[in-house]
Amino acid sequence: xxxxxxxxxxxxxxxxxxxxxxxxxxxxxxxxxxxxxxxxxxxxxxxxxxxxxxxxxxxxxxxxxxxxxxxxxxxxxxxxxxxxxxxxxxxxxxxxxxxxxxxxxxxxxxxxxxxxxxxxxxxxxxxxxxxxxxxxxxxxxxxxxxxxxxxxxxxxxxxxxxxxxxxxxxxxxxxxxxxxxxxxxxxxxxxxxxxxxxxxxxxxxxxxxxxxxxxxxxxxxxxxxxxxxxxxxxxxxxxxxxxxxxxxxxxxxxxxxxxxxxxxxxxxxxxxxxxxxxxxxx
Amino acid sequence: xxxxxxxxxxxxxxxxxxxxxxxxxxxxxxxxxxxxxxxxxxxxxxxxxxxxxxxxxxxxxxxxxxxxxxxxxxxxxxxxxxxxxxxxxxxxxxxxxxxxxxxxxxxxxxxxxxxxxxxxxxxxxxxxxxxxxxxxxxxxxxxxxxxxxxxxxxxxxxxxxxxxxxxxxxxxxxxxxxxxxxxxxxxxxxxxxxxxxxxxxxxxxxxxxxxxxxxxxxxxxxxxxxxxxxxxxxxxxxxxxxxxxxxxxxxxxxxxxxxxxxxxxxxxxxxxxxxxxxxxxxxxxxxxxxxxxxxxxxxxxxxxxxxxxxxxxxxxxxxxxxxxxxxxxxxxxxxxxxxxxxxxxxxxxxxxxxxxxxxxxxxxxxxxxxxxxxxx
Numbered sequence: 001x002x003x004x005x006x007x008x009x010x011x012x013x014x015x016x017x018x019x020x021x022x023x024x025x026x027x028x029x030x031x032x033x034x035x036x037x038x039x040x041x042x043x044x045x046x047x048x049x050x051x052x053x054x055x056x057x058x059x060x061x062x063x064x065x066x067x068x069x070x071x072x073x074x075x076x077x078x079x080x081x082x083x084x085x086x087x088x089x090x091x092x093x094x095x096x097x098x099x100x101x102x103x104x105x106x107x108x109x110x111x112x113x114x115x116x117x118x119x120x121x122x123x124x125x126x127x128x129x130x131x132x133x134x135x136x137x138x139x140x141x142x143x144x145x146x147x148x149x150x151x152x153x154x155x156x157x158x159x160x161x162x163x164x165x166x167x168x169x170x171x172x173x174x175x176x177x178x179x180x181x182x183x184x185x186x187x188x189x190x191x192x193x194x195x196x197x198x199x200x201x202x203x204x205x206x207x208x209x210x211x212x213x214x215x216x217x218x219x220x221x222x223x224x225x226x227x228x229x230x231x232x233x234x235x236x237x238x239x240x241x242x243x244x245x246x247x248x249x250x251x252x253x254x255x256x257x258x259x260x261x262x263x264x265x266x267x268x269x270x271x272x273x274x275x276x277x278x279x280x281x282x
Numbered sequence: 283x284x285x286x287x288x289x290x291x292x293x294x295x296x297x298x299x300x301x302x303x304x305x306x307x308x309x310x311x312x313x314x315x316x317x318x319x320x321x322x323x324x325x326x327x328x329x330x331x332x333x334x335x336x337x338x339x340x341x342x343x344x345x346x347x348x349x350x351x352x353x354x355x356x357x358x359x360x361x362x363x364x365x366x367x368x369x370x371x372x373x374x375x376x377x378x379x380x381x382x383x384x385x386x387x388x389x390x391x392x393x394x395x396x397x398x399x400x401x402x403x404x405x406x407x408x409x410x411x412x413x414x415x416x417x418x419x420x421x422x423x424x425x426x427x428x429x430x431x432x433x434x435x436x437x438x439x440x441x442x443x444x445x446x447x448x449x450x451x452x453x454x455x456x457x458x459x460x461x462x463x464x465x466x467x468x469x470x471x472x473x474x475x476x477x478x479x480x481x482x483x484x485x486x487x488x489x490x491x492x493x494x495x496x497x498x499x500x501x502x503x504x505x506x507x508x509x510x511x512x513x514x515x516x517x518x519x520x521x522x523x524x525x526x527x528x529x530x531x532x533x534x535x536x537x538x539x540x541x542x543x544x545x546x547x548x549x550x551x552x553x554x555x556x557x558x559x560x561x562x563x564x565x566x567x568x569x570x571x572x573x574x575x576x577x578x579x580x581x582x583x584x585x586x587x588x589x590x591x592x593x594x595x596x597x598x599x600x601x602x603x604x605x606x607x608x609x610x611x612x613x614x615x616x617x618x619x620x621x622x623x624x625x626x627x628x629x630x631x632x633x634x635x636x637x638x639x640x641x642x643x644x645x646x647x648x649x650x651x652x653x654x655x656x657x658x
Contacts, residue, residue, distance in 0.1 A: 043362060043385075059650065061657040120509070127517040145456065147519050148504035230504020231462060233657045242653050245463065248359050249646060 028261070035254035044250060052251040062239065066259065069219060069235040072150065076157035076218035077211045083158070084166040084210075089199075091166075092173030093181070104170065107163040119156050119223050126152060126228070148230025156224025161214040168213065172206025173199065208275035215271075216264055236260050319568050322347045324360055325373030326555070327508065328590015337584075338575050344568060352508065353463055354378035355645070361387060366562035370569045376554035377465075377638045379421035380411030388558035389566065391419045396577045400597045402626050410636065412556060421556040424576050425585045425593035428552055428625055428634060429466050429527040430545040437521045445546045446474040449522060455501055459520035462505040464652035466525035469551045469637060471495045480551070482641035492651055498524075499658050515541050528615060529553070529591040535614060545623065549633045555593065579603040587611055594625050 036048045056062050091100050110118060125131045126146040136142035146152055176199060184194045200207065218224075222237035231238050236256055243253040323330040323346055330348035332339075339345060349368075351357045354375045361369070361382075374382060382388045401407050401423070412421040433443040442448055449458050460467055465481075472480035472491050483491065503520055504510070511530055514520035516539050523530070527543045527550070534541050557576060559569045575581045582600020585593055587608060594617055595601040605612045616623040628634050640648050 059653075061650075061653045064657045120513070123513050123517060127519055129518050148514075226507070227510055230459075230506070230510070231656060232502065232504050234505075234653070239653065242462075242649065242656075244359065245353050245355050245649065248355050248362065249649075250359070 031254050031257050031261075035251055035258050037251045037254075039248055039251060044248070052249075052255050056252050056255040062256070065234050065236050065239045066263075068233055069237075070263075072153055072157070072225070072235065073215050073219035076154060076161060077215040079154065080158055080161045080165040080214040081169075081207065081211045084162060084169050088166055088169035088173055091170045092176070093178065100170065100174070104167055107167055110159075110163055115160060116223055116227075118159055119227050122152070122155060122159070122228055123147065126155065147228060148232055150229065153225045153229030153235075156228040157214075157218040157221060160221060160224065161217050164217075165210045165214050168206055168210035169203075172203040172210070175206075176202045205275045208271050212268060212271040212275075215267065219264060220260065318343055318345045319565060320345050320347050321370045321565055321568055321572065322349060322368060323371045323373060324349050324351065324357060324369040324560075325371070326350065326352070326590070328588055329373045331588075331590060333587070333589045334584055335572075337580075338572060342568065342571065344572075354381075354639075361560075367560075367564060368562075369560045370563040370565050371572060372558045372560055373424075374421065374556055374558060376409060376411060376421070376423065376556050376636070379556050379558065382558055383411065383414060383420045387561055388420050389561050389563070390414070391422060391559070391570075391573070393419045395570065395574055396422060397597055397599065400599055402596055402598055402601060403629055405629065405636075406596055409554065409556075410638075421558045422573055422577070423554060423556050423596050425582075425588075425596060426552055426554045426625070427527055427529045427593045428543075428545050428550040428628065429470065429525060429637075430543055430550040432515065432523040432526050432531045432541065432543040434515070434518065434521040435540040435542055440542065440544050443522070443542075443544050443546070446470055446548055448546075449498055449501060449524060454522050456503045457519070457521040458498065458501040459503055459511065459514050459523045460505045461511055461523065461525040461530075462507055463525065464648045465637060465639070466551055466553075468495065468648055468652070469635070470524060471498075473548045473551070473635065476548075479641075480635050481638040484642055488643055488647075492655075495651075495655055496658055499655065505656055515539065527553075529593065532592040532615060533589075545628055545633060549635060550628065551637045552629070552634045553637050583607060586615065586617065 034044075035052055036050065038045050038047055038049050038051055091103055095103075123130070127133070128143045128145065128147075132146065133143040136144065146155070180198050180202060181194055184198045185191075189197060220237060222235075222241065225231065225235040226238055229235075234242065236259070240253045240256050243249050243256065319342075321344055323335075325348065327350045328334065330346040330350075335344075335346045349360060351360055354377065357372070357374055357378060358381065361372070372382065372388065398407055406423050409421075409423050412423060413419055431443045431446065431448060433448070437453060438448065438451075442451075448454070468491060469480045471494050472483060472487070475487065475490050475494055477483050477487055477491075504514065506514055506520075511523060511526060512534065515523060515531065516534055516537075527545075531539075531541045531543045557573050559566060559573070563569055576585065577597060577600075579597070579599040580603070582595040582597050583604050586595045586600070586604050592611070592615060594615065595604055601612075601617055604617060612618055613621075616625060618624060621627070625634075639645055
C-alpha cells in the first residue's frame with residue numbers, strides 16, 4: 001500500500017536534508033567552481049580559467065606541504081589506533097559495564113571545551129620551561145624541544161582524535177562475542193595471536209573507521225600544526241591560509257582545498273571498501 | 283486514537299507557541315533597535331574593544347560591532363565578501379588605504395574637521411595613499427608604531443639587538459620566531475641588504491633579499507600569528523622575533539616579561555593605521571563623529587594605551603596628554619621628547635621606512651617566496 005506523505009513528519013526531517021544540501025553540497029560545488037576563477041586588482045572575477053591550477057600544481061612548496069600533511073595524518077591515525085587499543089581492550093573486556101559507561105562519559109568531556117583552548121594548554125606542558133621539562137630536569141634530563149616541532153604537531157593531533165578513536169574502538173570490541181576470544185585462548189592462542197586472528201578480523205570495520213576518522217580530522221586540522229608545530233613546515237590547511245593572505249587569492253586556496261577533498265574522498269572510499277570487504281574463504 | 287489526539291494537540295500547541303513567541307518578541311526587538319545606533323567597525327583586533335570605544339559609546343548611545351581581521355588582504359577580502367552597507371568604519375593599514383580609494387570604497391573626508399596642523403610629523407600630513415589625486419582626503423592617519431628587533435632581555439642586550447644580523451647569532455639557533463606575514467619580515471631583510479626603499483627593489487635586489495632570508499632558515503623556530511607570537515616570547519620558546527616591534531613586546535612588558543624591541547642601525551619599518559568611512563555606510567554622521575573623537579587628545583591617549591596592542595599618538599596634543607596622564611606608558615613607549623628612541627626622532631633621522639606593498643614585484647611573488655621559505 002502506498003504510504004501517504006506525512007507533512008508534519010517532513011517538517012522535522014527536511015531541515016537536515018536542506019542543511020546538508022545548503023551547507024555541504026552547494027559550498028563544495030562553489031569551491032570547485034571558484035578554483036577556476038581569477039583575481040584581478042584584488043577582486044575575484046568569475047570566469048573559467050586554469051591559471052590557479054597551473055600555478056599551484058607547478059609549485060614545489062605545494063607538493064612538499066602535501067607530502068608532509070599525508071605523512072603526519074597517517075602517523076596520527078596509526079599512533080592513535082595503537083595507543084588507544086590497550087585502553088579500549090580493557091574497557092571492552094576487563095571492566096564492568098558501569099565503569100565503561102563512566103569512562104566513556106569522561107572521554108566525551110574534553111569535547112566540552114574548545115579544541116583551541118586545549119591546544120594552547122599544551123604550551124604550559126611542552127614548553128622548555130614547562131611541566132614536562134621540569135620533571136625531566138628533576139632526574140637530570142633535558143630540556144627537550146617539543147613545541148614548534150613535528151612532535152608538537154602530533155601531540156595536538158592526538159589531543160583531537162584520541163578520545164574519538166578510543167570510544168570507537170571500545171564500542172567495536174564490546175560488540176565482539178567474548179566466547180570467540182575464550183575459544184581462541186582455550187585452543188592455545190597466545191594473547192597476541194588472539195588479537196591478530198580473532199579480535200582484529202572481527203572488529204575490522206570499527207578499527208578501520210576509527211583510524212579513518214583520525215586521518216581525516218588530522219589531515220584537515222589547522223590548529224595543531226600551526227600552534228604546536230610552529231607552521232614548520234606548513235601543512236595544506238596552513239597553505240590555504242597563507243594563500244588567501246596575499247592578493248586575496250581565493251581561487252588558489254580553492255585549488256588546495258579541492259586537492260585535499262579529492263585525497264580524502266579517495267582514502268575514505270578505499271578505507272570503507274577495505275573495512276566492509278568480506279573475508280574470502282580459504 | 284489517543285495517540286492521534288495527542289499528536290493533533292501537539293501540532294496545534296507547536297504552531298500556537300511559535301506564533302505567540304514571534305508576536306510577543308517583536309515589540310521588544312523593535313524597541314531595542316530604536317534605542318542604540320550600531321556602528322560596525324572592520325579593524326585589527328582591539329580597535330572596537332571597550333577600552334577604545336567604551337567612553338564614546340556611553341556618551342553617544344552607540345554600540346560598536348567589531349569585525350576583526352589580521353592583515354590588509356583579509357580586510358579587502360572582508361569588504362569583497364560582505365554586502366554593501368555591512369561596515370561603517372574601516373580601520374586599515376596605511377599601505378592598503380590607497381587600494382580602498384582606488385576601488386572607490388570610501389567616503390571623502392573634510393580635512394578641516396581634524397587637527398591636521400597638530401600632527402607630529404610633516405609626513406603624516408600628506409601620508410602616501412591617504413589623499414586623492416586632486417587633494418581629497420580619504421583616509422585619516424590615527425596611530426603608528428615601529429618594527430625592528432624584538433628580543434629577550436635575559437639573552438641579548440639592547441646593543442646586541444641593535445642590528446638585524448643578531449638573528450644569525452648562534453645563541454638564537456632554533457629560537458628565532460617569525461610573525462607569519464611576509465611584508466614586515468621581507469621589508470626588514472631588504473633593509474639589512476641596504477635597500478633605501480625596502481619595498482621598491484629591482485629583481486637583482488629581490489633575489490638578494492630572498493637569498494639572505496633563506497640563510498636565516500636554520501635559526502628559525504616557528505611562524506606565528508598573534509597568539510603564538512605572544513606565547514612564544516612570553517614562555518621563552520622564542521628569544522628573538524623578526525617582523526614585530528613594540529606592538530607585541532609592549533603588551534608583554536606591561537605584564538613584566540623580560541622582552542623589548544629596538545629599532546636597529548639598519549633602520550626600522552613603520553606600520554601606520556588609518557580610519558576611513560565606507561561609502562555605503564548609512565551612519566555617516568556618527569562615524570564622522572567617531573573619527574573626530576579618535577583625533578582628540580583623549581582619543582589619541584586611548585590609541586596609545588590600547589590594550590589590544592599599543593601604538594604611538596600622531597598628534598602633539600595627544601602625546602602631551604599621554605605624558606600628563608600616563609607618564610609610565612609614555613616613557614616605556616619612548617614617546618618622550620629627548621629620548622634617543624623617540625619615534626619622531628627616528629623618523630627625522632631617516633631611520634624609519636614606511637611599510638608598503640611591493641612596488642616592482644607583485645604581492646603574490648612575495649607571498650610565494652614566503653611559502654617556499656616556510657617549506658625550505
